[in-house]
């Protein structure tokens with residue numbers, strides 16, 4: 001198998017792991033930052049100062065892990081110091097991350113595998129829809145079902161830990177290269193998706209990893225730059241994401257709080273710095289926000305090569321160093337781990353004091369999920385496919401017991417097909433262009449329609465062939481890929497139709513008159529398939545489509561008055577031809593996974609009534625978006641890569657709404673083949689005497705449980721007013737009273753539901769608002785506070801199609 005991963009990781013993770021010596025037995029000197037970067041020191045202190053947070057809290061097992069914790073403690077008590085060091089340090093081996101076995105305890109080790117849409121380094125597996133597609137479904141049941149099915153494959157291949165799901169990047173910038181791995185730039189939608197996915201994974205017995213904690217909002221300079229000649233010497237630090245405490249809580253931490261509440265076994269700390277301090281040695285984010293405020297009981301593992309120190313990282317809360325030492329690695333940098341042998345030195349000289357807690361945190365979710373009982377063995381195919389740590393790099397023995405190359409796909413194709421269709425968003429549909437009515441003459445255009453001609457490895461962009469997932473560690477290894485062209489042909493044959501196709505975009509854009517090219521009659525429908533690449537390690541250079549796709553549309557629409565455009569994309573595309581009168585329909589099909597063509601045909605022909613909604617905003621122009629990634633600096637100072645999150649809460653629709661900017665398709669938008677209405681909005685308190693502050697309850701997993709108590713029920717009647725069955729997505733937006741602090745967004749998503757309705761049917765829908773949903777983060781009180789005054793509850797079918805409104809005063 002080709003070395004498809006090396007380019008990706010070598011360009012990013014591996015280089016970052018070539019680290020400076022920083023094993024000095026003390027906390028890192030770059031601790032003690034403030035939440036507001038001292039850009040203007042006069043205003044420093046506006047949100048207070050966040051001191052270094054030590055010591056790292058011990059696991060308590062709160063929230064149902066008590067019995068597992070006792071097992072883990074008893075188990076860890078049997079380990080030697082060297083075995084404990086092994087437990088917290090990755091090794092080269094068959095999986096993307098490996099913790100070695102301890103045969104005398106019948107412990108077969110831990111296998112950690114990418115990633116958020118498939119088990120990537122394995123054969124005979126499925127490629128599921130990407131996170132952005134799952135987000136676009138706005139369907140809790142699908143999110144959970146997808147989480148279960150993915151985990152079934154990881155488990156059957158012997159992987160204990162899934163390196164997903166993703167809530168960071170959240171999507172501060174539409175240009176960020178990894179947004180599609182996660183679900184939505186809205187923290188509420190992302191939080192629901194995190195919770196459902198993690199529940200799906202862990203109900204199946206596999207550990208989930210919420211990543212990347214936190215502020216990991218761009219790819220450029222996510223890692224330090226190293227002197228190429230002396231690879232242990234940094235010439236520049238990684239970018240620092242500088243954000244204030246309120247923004248941290250209300251945007252970036254929000255979905256991770258859901259992950260902690262769902263009892264994610266693991267969190268992965270991120271590459272970049274947070275307010276000046278590296279993510280994996282940042283005591284405020286790890287010891288403070290995650291392990292104290294959110295009551296996280298599992299273990300923090302480093303992103304691959306994100307560990308830049310030993311003791312400093314450990315005392316700041318890091319529990320597992322991945323992938324461990326790099327001297328054993330394919331790249332042969334010869335860099336030993338900050339952990340490994342250093343752990344034994346550090347414990348013996350007294351500088352490491354929390355090794356037991358680290359190992360206990362790793363083993364508690366293992367016992368909680370019963371991974372000690374009959375867990376499948378690691379499939380040896382991973383070893384063959386692992387170009388990241390090939391067999392030649394291993395220093396430890398691995399014993400493979402089960403059958404090699406086990407087919408773990410089951411009947412997942414059926415569900416992937418459904419999920420791909422459900423994650424497609426119908427943006428335009430004029431003259432009832434869709435669903436297609438058995439057209440007899442179909443023309444298909446675009447390099448995204450047909451088979452990839454250079455393999456299905458999906459690790460580099462390619463000109464010819466459909467794109468059903470992005471690249472990097474978040475991709476999957478396709479065992480097959482059903483293309484749009486093939487699925488359209490299969491369907492068209494049933495209708496005894498003609499299908500002509502042109503797959504060379506360069507050629508398409510040079511055609512002067514299609515009437516001289518296609519068969520004598522004008523096609524009934526011209527289907528244009530466009531694609532947009534995105535992958536870990538780079539941010540997007542533009543928000544339009546790749547390979548001259550805009551010109552392809554214009555060329556076809558010039559001569560075809562029924563042009564249906566389909567995009568396969570990591571998210572935002574600005575679609576500057578959207579108002580072209582001959583573009584009758586636009587379908588944002590995102591990254592649907594291996595059943596791409598089937599998912600598409602199901603929507604085009606109306607087997608599935610589209611019900612996806614945008615999990616982000618499509619602006620008129622790429623330049624309309626604020627908060628672009630920092631892609632260049634003009635200075636050469638060691639710490640000069642800085643990204644100031646000055647827009648604070650104003651990302652995506654919060655920004656466009658605050659500044660009244662016209663957008664092309666707003667957050668939450670999506671059409672159906674039927675129409676819906678909502679009416680009779682009511683809002684009833686579920687508690688009498690709601691207090692402004694939450695009760696001071698003992699912290700559970702997910703933080704103060706009072707924040708998750710339902711306080712209000714907003715109900716609405718939703719009707720299907722059209723003539724076919726379909727699914728509506730009523731969305732609840734909350735506007736806080738004017739007493740809320742400056743910078744509060746005009747409205748924010750705080751509820752949604754997928755409602756299946758027959759033609760003419762009406763259903764009552766309830767949105768239970770939890771305390772957190774009605775609060776802002778008060779930086780002085782360090783509390784979630786419900787502001788006094790009048791709230792506005794809006795229910796609609798997008799963030800700008802608000803059909804019902806209710807005003808209430810929550811705190812009396």
Ligand SMILES: *[C@@H]1O[C@H](CO)[C@@H](O)[C@H](O)[C@H]1NC(C)=O
Pocket residue numbers: 040041042043
């Ligand atoms: C810093 O902020 C203060 C308070 O907002 C303002 O008065 C002052 O002009 C600012 N200084 C600079 C150099 O921007």
Ligand SMILES: *[C@@H]1O[C@H](CO)[C@@H](O)[C@H](O)[C@H]1NC(C)=O
Pocket residue numbers: 055056057058357
């Ligand atoms: C964690 O537990 C150990 C062992 O009981 C104890 O020595 C240490 O003080 C505890 N740490 C904290 C932060 O409570």
Ligand SMILES: *[C@@H]1O[C@H](CO)[C@@H](O)[C@H](O)[C@H]1NC(C)=O
Pocket residue numbers: 104105106
């Ligand atoms: C390991 O497994 C064997 C066989 O099932 C069993 O006899 C033995 O007691 C186990 N050892 C431990 C330490 O659990």
Ligand SMILES: *[C@@H]1O[C@H](CO)[C@@H](O)[C@H](O)[C@H]1NC(C)=O
Pocket residue numbers: 227228229
């Ligand atoms: C690295 O070594 C090469 C070859 O000796 C030299 O040309 C280059 O300037 C060196 N780079 C740095 C950053 O020292």
Ligand SMILES: *[C@@H]1O[C@H](CO)[C@@H](O)[C@H](O)[C@H]1NC(C)=O
Pocket residue numbers: 020021022023335336337338339340341342
């Ligand atoms: C400890 O870490 C340092 C820094 O990476 C490394 O140079 C050293 O070899 C390590 N020692 C052991 C015993 O692993």
Ligand SMILES: *[C@@H]1O[C@H](CO)[C@@H](O)[C@H](O)[C@H]1NC(C)=O
Pocket residue numbers: 395396397
């Ligand atoms: C690996 O197994 C071989 C054969 O059993 C043995 O000779 C060797 O010492 C083992 N290596 C390690 C690192 O355990």
Ligand SMILES: *[C@@H]1O[C@H](CO)[C@@H](O)[C@H](O)[C@H]1NC(C)=O
Pocket residue numbers: 504505506507510
């Ligand atoms: C695509 O079309 C252009 C323009 O006609 C042509 O130059 C090029 O060779 C074609 N590419 C392939 C792979 O056929």
Ligand SMILES: *[C@@H]1O[C@H](CO)[C@@H](O)[C@H](O)[C@H]1NC(C)=O
Pocket residue numbers: 431522561562
């Ligand atoms: C498109 O053109 C055909 C003739 O080629 C015509 O019959 C049809 O009505 C036109 N459709 C629209 C929507 O204008």
Ligand SMILES: *[C@@H]1O[C@H](CO)[C@@H](O)[C@H](O)[C@H]1NC(C)=O
Pocket residue numbers: 557558559560561581582
């Ligand atoms: C739409 O298509 C028709 C052909 O059906 C063409 O005559 C007309 O010019 C096209 N409209 C535009 C705006 O390109």
Ligand SMILES: *[C@@H]1O[C@H](CO)[C@@H](O)[C@H](O)[C@H]1NC(C)=O
Pocket residue numbers: 632633634
């Ligand atoms: C770098 O300098 C150029 C030219 O002066 C300027 O246009 C650009 O905005 C600067 N970039 C940054 C990141 O400061």
Ligand SMILES: *[C@@H]1O[C@H](CO)[C@@H](O)[C@H](O)[C@H]1NC(C)=O
Pocket residue numbers: 660
């Ligand atoms: C927003 O823009 C629209 C259209 O330009 C205008 O009618 C409306 O008054 C504006 N609203 C605000 C709050 O500025």
Ligand SMILES: *[C@@H]1O[C@H](CO)[C@@H](O)[C@H](O)[C@H]1NC(C)=O
Pocket residue numbers: 686710713714715764765766767768
């Ligand atoms: C909220 O309203 C819905 C719809 O009427 C209802 O099904 C649900 O039980 C209500 N929740 C509570 C806690 O009353």
